[in-house]
Amino acid sequence: MKQLLILFFPLVVLINCQSGPEVIDDLSDTSFKLLNQDSVTVTFPDDYQGKYIVMGFIYTNCPDICPLITQNLIKIQRELGYPEDVQFLGVTFDPERDTPSVLADYKEVFKLDENFDFLTGTSETISAFMDSVRVRSQVSLSTITSEGKEIYFMNHSDKIMVLDPKSRVIIEYGGSMPQVPNLIIEDFQSLK
Amino acid sequence: MKILSFLTLSCFLLFNCTSPKKKASSGVIEITDGWVRPTKAGKMSAAYFKLKNETATTDTLLRISSDVTSTTQIHESFETDDGLMGMREQKFVALPKGETIAFKQGGLHVMIIQPDLDLVEGDSVTLTLQFSSSKDLEISLPIKASGN
Numbered sequence: 001m002k003q004l005l006i007l008f009f010p011l012v013v014l015i016n017c018q019s020g021p022e023v024i025d026d027l028s029d030t031s032f033k034l035l036n037q038d039s040v041t042v043t044f045p046d047d048y049q050g051k052y053i054v055m056g057f058i059y060t061n062c063p064d065i066c067p068l069i070t071q072n073l074i075k076i077q078r079e080l081g082y083p084e085d086v087q088f089l090g091v092t093f094d095p096e097r098d099t100p101s102v103l104a105d106y107k108e109v110f111k112l113d114e115n116f117d118f119l120t121g122t123s124e125t126i127s128a129f130m131d132s133v134r135v136r137s138q139v140s141l142s143t144i145t146s147e148g149k150e151i152y153f154m155n156h157s158d159k160i161m162v163l164d165p166k167s168r169v170i171i172e173y174g175g176s177m178p179q180v181p182n183l184i185i186e187d188f189q190s191l192k
Numbered sequence: 193m194k195i196l197s198f199l200t201l202s203c204f205l206l207f208n209c210t211s212p213k214k215k216a217s218s219g220v221i222e223i224t225d226g227w228v229r230p231t232k233a234g235k236m237s238a239a240y241f242k243l244k245n246e247t248a249t250t251d252t253l254l255r256i257s258s259d260v261t262s263t264t265q266i267h268e269s270f271e272t273d274d275g276l277m278g279m280r281e282q283k284f285v286a287l288p289k290g291e292t293i294a295f296k297q298g299g300l301h302v303m304i305i306q307p308d309l310d311l312v313e314g315d316s317v318t319l320t321l322q323f324s325s326s327k328d329l330e331i332s333l334p335i336k337a338s339g340n
Contacts, residue, residue, distance in 0.1 A: 155278035
């Protein structure tokens, strides 16, 4: 029996070592035509294959939670040392207001580098994209400004996810949580 | 006489429009650790600070106005029953005596809706807070990327 265990144990270790991180979702079969902040068409995820992707979901009229998500993405990029093989993305779930030029302004305000893109698209494409990454959003609250203009705000999922170079989702956390940057950095260290 | 008026006005502004690193107080309502998020004109920003009520009774923050927009509101971020993040407007904020209420990221915050100009790091925004009991308090908060 002991000999059997001795033979069997290394096999279990070998299988576990080869299995890699748990795959939450495989997005390699999906394809979405999106636009970045410079109005350049991006095919997601094909254009990023071979790179890790760290991705958050935002809308730019959100003054509190979405900037927290963006700040967390920035901290992760900074703590990882601005790696060239990791693409950082912020994807809007409010494409009607978040046009490429609005996203360009948002990127400028946060002073982000070229390895950090914001993506938008047609309402239909963004809706399908958000379904594929399990991000929900809905208009929840509207207010009238003193000039009489109506502005709406949204309830939304709070998420940052990491895709591996084969476009598989391997990490997901609450996007605005203060401990997320450290958790993702630790995960990256164990991956590489 | 003109010089005297000028000096009096300067002293008044100096005492009432303080940097948040220092303390700003209205009688015994005290504000510290304030800052405002940068944004572009016409977009959205938020202001954060700590408010301490050192009066002998509970006071209430009734409204806030700003020199950079005609529309400010007090909102609170919260998690809905189905796990989404949202915001709800707060018409007032109770300030129990002796307690500190934090306007902080992910919680209470002042919405600066569609400012008239770009809010750029290094500049400042003036807010005027109105209370039910204490006198109005004017504060100048720095614009910076994050309160961290």
